[in-house]
Each structure stands twice: as structure tokens, then as C-alpha cells.
Amino acid sequence: MTSSRPFNPNDYPVVIGIDFGTTFSGCSYSFVHNDEVVDIVKWPKQNNNVYPKTPTLNFYQGSSNQMAHWGNAARLEMLRPTARNSVLLKQYKLYLDENIAKDLPPLPNGLTIVDAIADYLHAFHEHVVSELRKGFARNYGQHQFRYCLTVPAMWSDRAKSTMREAAIKAGLIEENDHRDRLMLISEPEAAALYCEKKCEQYNLGHNDQFMICDAGGGTVDLIVFRIDERSGRKLKEWTKGHGQSCGSVFLDRRMRKLLKKKFKEYLSSIPASAFETMMDTFVDLIKPQFDGVEDQFISLPAAMNLESLNNPAIGLEDGTLCISAAELKQEVFEPVIKEVLALIEDQLMKAGSMQAIFLVGGFGSSNYLFDRVMEDFGSRVGLVAVPPRCELAVVRGAVYFGLNPRIVTTRIPRYxxxxxxxxxxxxxxxxxxxxxxxxxxxxxxxxxxxxxxxxxxxxxxxxxxxxxxxxxxxxxxxxxxxxxxxxxxxxxxxxxxxxxxxxxxxxxxxxxxxxxxxxxxxxxxxxxxxxxxxxxxxxxxxxxxxxxxxxxx
Structure with missing residues (x-):
């Protein structure tokens, strides 16, 4: 048994922030001596100017428990005809939310949740290290890297411990390293650090309160922070944060249901790949820019195998499916957005007053979500804003935390x-x-x-x-x-x-x-x-x- 030795941050001149997400994962890093945060934007098998993160996907060939591909490569592999009996593991981070996990089936191929996360993090980390080696980090050895991993605010102590176990199994750190070499930070807290850095343009000062609404793929997390400027600028968690699994994957699930309802008479003849192509149109094009006013169009893929390209009853005309704004609002967006608005209302009641609400995360950049938050809260809160590069707010904030773990001085326990x-x-x-x-x-x-x-x-x-x-x-x-x-x-x-x-x-x-x-x-x-x-x-x-x-x- 070893006695706790003091931790020396100077042993680790490079701080790496990792945002392991339900649908996408991202990474940023910084050198301790210059504070500038650099994002990793190149990911394997991926068009890098679309999105600065990579899909959280694992591909296992047949019934093997050895991961063969990860990220976007896993998605591409699944489209091949040879992948018929293989496994594409997705959204498995939800297994760490104990409220949801109890209703989920066991993972396939005899995998445990620690295996799945460790497999992904191992490959993800190898790519990150190779990207760092191309840059200025080539002067440093991997033993000089320090890590900050983000976790949902609503996770239990056990879920956080599982994440640490997976990071060790993935080889980010060694079992006997000082525990502070790998830090965990809650996702909304990381986003708060990023927004606070950008606060100069928003003019927030001592005792002002702001809310982070971190809306990601799986979860939406909210926390209110108060700015304390008595000795340097620090943040205090002001309300007991709250979160729920009502992220944008729940929009996807509702959209899939709507498409199945529309094509119910053709379901037996439509190949799965054609369905995925329609879903890609929704995820990449419709979901982020939908404003609740304009009708949306999906061009049907050639593989649909439909006898006729027209069916006025479901809005199909010349091979293009029209879905009205009203239908998208009612069937897809409103049920999920209403849950988010209820969470914001709850935090606002607890905090009493609020100077700003910041929407961050991939779902946080949704135009429709912004409009609905403005509509409900714009008159009660001085500022509703989406900070620049809001999908990177969490991972950049993780790096700020790694550089200065004492910037948040007060937290509010949930138990x-x-x-x-x-x-x-x-x-x-x-x-x-x-x-x-x-x-x-x-x-x-x-x-x-x-x-x-x-x-x-x-x-x-x-x-x-x-x-x-x-x-x-x-x-x-x-x-x-x-x-x-x-x-x-x-x-x-x-x-x-x-x-x-x-x-x-x-x-x-x-x-x-x-x-x-x-x-x-x-x-x-x-x-x-x-x-x-x-x-x-x-x-x-x-x-x-x-x-x-x-x-x-």
C-alpha cells in the first residue's frame, strides 16, 4: 500500500481534454505554458470541414469482441454488403445512465460497457497522439500528457468510476499513476468555463448568474453558476444541476418513427441502407437548421425499390418526400424541446434571477431550440446566447479546467x-x-x-x-x-x-x-x-x- 504522494502538475506540460459523447466525441489540447487551446479537427475517413468531432461508433466483425473499426470508418464499414452479420455499436454511453440502462438489452458479442468504452478510447487516443506528434507536441513523451475527461452532471459515482476504469484499460494512464493525472469534470461545468472565457463580450460581472444548457446527443444538462470576483475570477455552482436523457438522439428516434409510419405499406421492400440515407438527411441537414416555419424535403434514395415515385397521401411527389413544418414540430421536435424547456424553467425557479442562458452542445446549436428558448425566456433573462463553436464548448472547457482545476470553487451535491x-x-x-x-x-x-x-x-x-x-x-x-x-x-x-x-x-x-x-x-x-x-x-x-x-x- 502506497501513501498518497503529492501531485506535481509541472510533470505534465500537455493537457488533453476529451469529450466522450453519446453520438460524437471530440478532443482539444493545450500546452501549460501558453494557454492557447487547439482543437483536433482531422479524424480518420472523415470529411473534416463538416464537423470537428468524430462519431462514437465501434464496429465488430461478425460475433468477434475485437473492435475492427471506430468512428466514421465504422459507419462506412457498416454500409458494405459484407457487414450483414456484424455489429455497429452506437449510443452505448447511455448504458452509464442507470435510469436508462435498466431498460437496455445486454451489449452484443459478450462485451461489457467498460470493454466498449475502452476499445473506442484506445483507438481515439492513438489517433489524438499521432495528431499531437505532427504538431508542436513532438518534443514531449506521452508520459508528459495529463487528461481531463468530461462526464454528464447526472451520472452517479459508480458511472464516473466506470469511466475512469475504461480510461485506464484504454491506456490513457497507468493503474498506478497519481489519480490527478486523469481528472473528470461535469460537461455543463466544462461548458461554463468556456462561456465564462467568452463572457467579456457578454459583459457579465461579480455576482451575476448564468445558466448553461448543455444539450448534446444523449443528455441535456443544466447548471447555474454565479461569478465571484473577490479574489480573481472564480465560478460557484449556484443550483443543484439537473439533467435528463432528452438529447437530440431522441429527435432522431421520433423522426425514424415518423418515416416508418409514412412508409408503413412499403416497409418489407425498403432496404435498411435506404432508410439510413433518409435519416442522414434529417440528422445532417434538417435537424440543425429547422426553424419551425419552413416545410422540409427529403430526396428518396434510388435503393428505395418503390413502384411509384408519387403518393400524395404521404407527401411523396416525383421521388421527393415533403414533410410539413407543422408535422415535424408536432411529431418530432416539440415533445423533446418541451422537456428541455421544463428543465430550464425548473433551474430558473431555483436560481431566482438570471443574467444569461448559454446554449451549448451539438443540439444546443439547433435554430428551433434557440427560438423556443427565446420565446419562453427572452423577456425574463437579459441574454440568451449560443457561443461561437458551441459544439466544442465542453471539450475546450475541459482543457481550461485541466489548466486551472481550482477555477470552480463551490459545487452543490446532488445526493x-x-x-x-x-x-x-x-x-x-x-x-x-x-x-x-x-x-x-x-x-x-x-x-x-x-x-x-x-x-x-x-x-x-x-x-x-x-x-x-x-x-x-x-x-x-x-x-x-x-x-x-x-x-x-x-x-x-x-x-x-x-x-x-x-x-x-x-x-x-x-x-x-x-x-x-x-x-x-x-x-x-x-x-x-x-x-x-x-x-x-x-x-x-x-x-x-x-x-x-x-x-x-
Whole structure:
């Protein structure tokens, strides 16, 4: 067991930000000494002037569990006739959202979610390193790179831990590297850092509040930040951020449904590739620029195999399908956009007042979303804006965070965190089966939830909760951490909504002059103000890292 050694950022002159997204992934980097952020815009098998990110896709040949292609190459491979029985893995990041994962089928080819993410990140990272080598980074070795990965704000501690595990398996960092060599930051927080950098043109100052609405492929995340200029410019998270899986892939799903409804009598004869071509038109052309006013047209691919190129009942004329703006609004856009507007309303109510709303992310650049946010909130908020290159806001912000991890000073926890303790028994309140009568006659209540962190109460990033325990030498100590996202503080670890988060094992170090069975005092320190949970143990004045097993129920 190693004691926690201090981290030296100067060992890592290159900071790499990675935005692993549901539909697209991106990367930017910077050299510590000059602060300029550079985007990776060249991706394999891809026309690079369309979009600066690459698809999050893995291709597996047949039933193999060895990834053969990734990114746009995976998409192209799937179009070949030889790919008939192969697997194109997409939108698998949603498996880390526990609310959705329970309804998803198991991954194919015996893959686990860690395998899938690690396969992709490994290939993605190799390409990034080769791009860096072409530039000024050729003077540095890979051991001098430091990473900042973005994660949705609504992810659980377990999902974040899975992401770290996948990054290690992908070879970004080594298992025994200092944990700060790989940092995680929440996506809206990264976007906030980017928008704050661009704030000069928006004229936001001390105590002003702004909302980030980070609308991506899978998730929409919102957080309100307050600017604090008392000692340099810092950001404080002002509301307990909120997110939902209502990103733009849900527009795609509704569009697919609408097309299937229109072509229902031809479905048996239309090849899948023709359907995908129509969907590509929607994703690339209609979705980003749809304004809710103009009707939209899709030219049918030649492979549709239709007997006639006209069918007025579904809007088909001379091989072109017309879909009215009203129909697109009602069937595709409004149901998803309404969810986003409800999320914004909720954050606005909590924050009280707001100087600006910034829309970022791929879906954040949708014209229709902007118009609807303006319509509903333009009169209540001074500014609704889409910052330049908003689809890169998250990944550029990740680099800013890597360069200055202390720029966000306060975060708001989304859960109650606590451990299992016994406290004095209260007759008439505590259940009789939780009653313990000790040898000294004292009456205690078992299974009580002892709060470490209060949900919704602002936490300083250095906030450390320390509790004292003891162990008998040379036995290890284990401590179970529980969490709940209930409105009320839970009384018991068995209360509704309370779940086990993790078991922490504090291995007993070798201590000289200590007899077997002797009592050793130790403190367990938990840091909750960072993006990831961090736990340390202090034994006889020395600090040790702990091993943590996340619960997998």
C-alpha cells in the first residue's frame, strides 16, 4: 500500500481534454505554458470541414469482441454488403445512465460497457497522439500528457468510476499513476468555463448568474453558476444541476418513427441502407437548421425499390418526400424541446434571477431550440446566447479546467451521503427490530443514516469530512458509503431511496512496534467537493489512499 504522494502538475506540460459523447466525441489540447487551446479537427475517413468531432461508433466483425473499426470508418464499414452479420455499436454511453440502462438489452458479442468504452478510447487516443506528434507536441513523451475527461452532471459515482476504469484499460494512464493525472469534470461545468472565457463580450460581472444548457446527443444538462470576483475570477455552482436523457438522439428516434409510419405499406421492400440515407438527411441537414416555419424535403434514395415515385397521401411527389413544418414540430421536435424547456424553467425557479442562458452542445446549436428558448425566456433573462463553436464548448472547457482545476470553487451535491451508525434509540419513532441493548444497559438504534454531506447545500471544493475510527492491528477496515437523492434527509440506511454507493477498504499498513490485536486509531477523510469522490485514511500521521469498490446492484 502506497501513501498518497503529492501531485506535481509541472510533470505534465500537455493537457488533453476529451469529450466522450453519446453520438460524437471530440478532443482539444493545450500546452501549460501558453494557454492557447487547439482543437483536433482531422479524424480518420472523415470529411473534416463538416464537423470537428468524430462519431462514437465501434464496429465488430461478425460475433468477434475485437473492435475492427471506430468512428466514421465504422459507419462506412457498416454500409458494405459484407457487414450483414456484424455489429455497429452506437449510443452505448447511455448504458452509464442507470435510469436508462435498466431498460437496455445486454451489449452484443459478450462485451461489457467498460470493454466498449475502452476499445473506442484506445483507438481515439492513438489517433489524438499521432495528431499531437505532427504538431508542436513532438518534443514531449506521452508520459508528459495529463487528461481531463468530461462526464454528464447526472451520472452517479459508480458511472464516473466506470469511466475512469475504461480510461485506464484504454491506456490513457497507468493503474498506478497519481489519480490527478486523469481528472473528470461535469460537461455543463466544462461548458461554463468556456462561456465564462467568452463572457467579456457578454459583459457579465461579480455576482451575476448564468445558466448553461448543455444539450448534446444523449443528455441535456443544466447548471447555474454565479461569478465571484473577490479574489480573481472564480465560478460557484449556484443550483443543484439537473439533467435528463432528452438529447437530440431522441429527435432522431421520433423522426425514424415518423418515416416508418409514412412508409408503413412499403416497409418489407425498403432496404435498411435506404432508410439510413433518409435519416442522414434529417440528422445532417434538417435537424440543425429547422426553424419551425419552413416545410422540409427529403430526396428518396434510388435503393428505395418503390413502384411509384408519387403518393400524395404521404407527401411523396416525383421521388421527393415533403414533410410539413407543422408535422415535424408536432411529431418530432416539440415533445423533446418541451422537456428541455421544463428543465430550464425548473433551474430558473431555483436560481431566482438570471443574467444569461448559454446554449451549448451539438443540439444546443439547433435554430428551433434557440427560438423556443427565446420565446419562453427572452423577456425574463437579459441574454440568451449560443457561443461561437458551441459544439466544442465542453471539450475546450475541459482543457481550461485541466489548466486551472481550482477555477470552480463551490459545487452543490446532488445526493445525501452518509454511513451506517448506531445512535440512541427513540421509543415510538424507531422500529423495535432495530433496537440493540448493549452489555452496559444502553439502548441503541441500528441502521441509522449518519450524514456526511447534505444534498443541495453548497460545498467548497476543499471540503473534507473526517470521522475517527479504530481498528485492531493488523486487520483492514471497511466502511460502506450510502447515498440518497430524496427530498428529506433519510433516517435509516434502509429508508426508501437510499442505496449503497461503495465499500471503502482501508488496508492496515505495516506498523513497527505494534502488537497483533492492538487498537490503532485512524481517521477516514472524504472529499465530496470535487467531481469524483475521494477517500483517504490517516493512520499515525501518514495519509494513505484507499481502494474503493462501487456497488453493482
Amino acid at each position: 445525501w451521503y452518509g454511513i451506517d451508525t448506531t445512535t440512541s434509540f427513540e421509543e415510538g419513532i424507531d422500529p423495535p427490530n432495530y433496537k440493540i441493548v448493549r452489555a452496559d444497559g444502553s439502548v441503541r438504534c441500528d441502521n441509522r443514516f449518519s450524514v456526511y454531506v447534505w444534498r443541495g447545500r453548497p460545498l467548497d471544493i476543499d471540503n473534507c469530512m473526517s470521522k475517527d475510527f479504530f481498528a485492531y492491528y493488523p486487520h483492514h477496515t471497511t466502511c460502506t458509503l450510502y447515498a440518497a437523492d430524496t427530498e428529506e434527509q433519510p433516517r435509516y440506511i434502509t429508508s426508501p431511496g437510499v442505496r449503497k454507493v461503495a465499500n471503502f477498504t482501508i488496508p492496515m499498513p505495516e506498523l513497527t512496534g505494534v502488537m497483533e490485536g492492538e487498537k490503532v486509531d485512524l481517521s477516514i477523510k472524504m472529499y465530496f467537493g470535487e467531481v469524483e469522490l475521494r477517500v483517504e485514511a490517516v493512520i499515525r500521521g501518514k495519509t494513505y489512499g484507499t481502494t474503493c469498490t462501487f456497488d453493482t446492484d
